[in-house]
Amino acid sequence: LGVEISDIAPVLPAFRYRAVAPNGIVENEVCPVFAARVVSEVQPNDDEVMDYQWVDLATMLSALAATPWAFSPWMVLEAENRDARQALTDFV
Numbered sequence: 020l021g022v023e024i025s026d027i028a029p030v031l032p033a034f035r036y037r038a039v040a041p042n043g044i045v046e047n048e049v050c051p052v053f054a055a056r057v058v059s060e061v062q063p064n065d066d067e068v069m070d071y072q073w074v075d076l077a078t079m080l081s082a083l084a085a086t087p088w089a090f091s092p093w094m095v096l097e098a099e100n101r102d103a104r105q106a107l108t109d110f111v
Contacts, residue, residue, distance in 0.1 A: 021062030
């Protein structure tokens, strides 16, 4: 997203998932999750990012719960993790 970040902190350092996306793509990965503070303007690369929306944590968690089909399966799994939600809440 072309941003500068600071205060990087592990949220789920040993996160692993297996998920099948609606298009049939299977992800089976070890994928540590981190939180960070954005300290610059978002400057997405048009060749890589079609659109983005900046929201606060509560709005994101509500959207994930209400419309999980609109997000990647692994993002839903991360958000369902109680330890991750607590770590993000503490970080914010």
